[in-house]
Amino acid sequence: MNWGSPEAFFAMGGYALYVWGSYAVAAACIVAELWLLRRRRRTLHRASSRSTAQGSSARASGQT
Amino acid sequence: MRPNIWRYASPPEFYRLAGGLAPWFLGVAAVLAASGLYIAFFVAPTDFQQGESYRIIFVHVPAAWMSMFIYAVMAFWCAIGIVFNTRLSFMMALALAPTGAMFTFIALWSGALWGKPTWGTWWVWDARLTSELILLFLYIGFLSLHAAIDDTRRADRAAALLVLVGVINVPIIYFSVQWWSTLHQGASVSLTRAPTMAATMLAGMLIMSLAAWMYAIGVSLLRARTIVLERESDAEWVRELGALPQ
Numbered sequence: 286m287n288w289g290s291p292e293a294f295f296a297m298g299g300y301a302l303y304v305w306g307s308y309a310v311a312a313a314c315i316v317a318e319l320w321l322l323r324r325r326r327r328t329l330h331r332a333s334s335r336s337t338a339q340g341s342s343a344r345a346s347g348q349t
Numbered sequence: 350m351r352p353n354i355w356r357y358a359s360p361p362e363f364y365r366l367a368g369g370l371a372p373w374f375l376g377v378a379a380v381l382a383a384s385g386l387y388i389a390f391f392v393a394p395t396d397f398q399q400g401e402s403y404r405i406i407f408v409h410v411p412a413a414w415m416s417m418f419i420y421a422v423m424a425f426w427c428a429i430g431i432v433f434n435t436r437l438s439f440m441m442a443l444a445l446a447p448t449g450a451m452f453t454f455i456a457l458w459s460g461a462l463w464g465k466p467t468w469g470t471w472w473v474w475d476a477r478l479t480s481e482l483i484l485l486f487l488y489i490g491f492l493s494l495h496a497a498i499d500d501t502r503r504a505d506r507a508a509a510l511l512v513l514v515g516v517i518n519v520p521i522i523y524f525s526v527q528w529w530s531t532l533h534q535g536a537s538v539s540l541t542r543a544p545t546m547a548a549t550m551l552a553g554m555l556i557m558s559l560a561a562w563m564y565a566i567g568v569s570l571l572r573a574r575t576i577v578l579e580r581e582s583d584a585e586w587v588r589e590l591g592a593l594p595q
Contacts, residue, residue: 287393288391297402298395300400300401300404300466303402303405303462303465303466304401307409307458307459308408310459311412311455311458311459315451315564318447318448318451318568322575325572325575326578329578329593330594333593
């Protein structure tokens with residue numbers, strides 16, 4: 286075990302800004318990537334159900 | 350009869366396979382990342398020269414490796430796509446690019462945060478750093494060029510050509526620390542320190558790299574599935590599979 290206390294862990298021997306800054310941004314990038322991917326998929330699903338809904342209402346009212 | 354290896358070049362087969370595999374890759378990535386981070390912060394000892402700042406290595410090196418490796422894989426798919434004219438190859442390249450760009454950005458960012466305490470500067474225009482920045486521009490250039498061309502087939506081929514021209518940058522990044530005198534240290538896998546230290550540091554770095562690898566495969570398979578659906582939303586198999594709401 287490297288750290289005597291939680292404070293020592295978070296202080297990172299005086300390099301807290303650099304170490305945590307690296308890990309925090311890396312974590313944020315991964316979360317952002319997964320979120321953007323999910324949003325892209327949802328947009329596709331919404332667009333698909335919208336176009337199908339328009340298509341079927343068009344068919345129902347006799348338009349093509 | 351078609352040879353069996355081409356089977357997964359068919360979008361519906363790929364869509365099914367990728368959907369089954371991606372959660373496993375992401376799950377393994379999460380487990381590996383958790384154990385890698387544990388080693389990085391609680392097992393690997395303090396560096397006698399750099400103190401705790403060296404712990405950036407566990408995110409910096411895996412990200413830098415992935416940034417180059419993903420580009421090489423992208424170039425492979427682009428070459429396959431151009432030679433065999435397989436639609437799925439271009440979709441794979443397109444699916445990999447954002448993840449590659451993300452790892453490049455993480456490598457540059459963590460490098461800057463590591464450079465400040467060890468070199469006294471966030472950034473220098475030396476060979477390693479500059480060529481890695483060019484890699485980020487190549488990823489962004491590929492995605493922008495693809496987005497700028499309306500016709501999908503033309504966009505695929507033009508952007509693939511850009512990737513293939515840019516692949517020259519990958520060996521330049523890799524060997525830059527040997528070819529030019531640079532602030533950046535040489536390859537760090539051959540750590541010449543006390544064996545127990547080197548062993549735990551190396552183990553942490555390799556496990557984190559493996560985690561990054563699994564994550565990259567998982568997330569790009571998921572993105573490739575989305576791209577397949579975007580392009581084939583009107584296809585019969587999408588309706589049969591119920592992949593999109595009807």
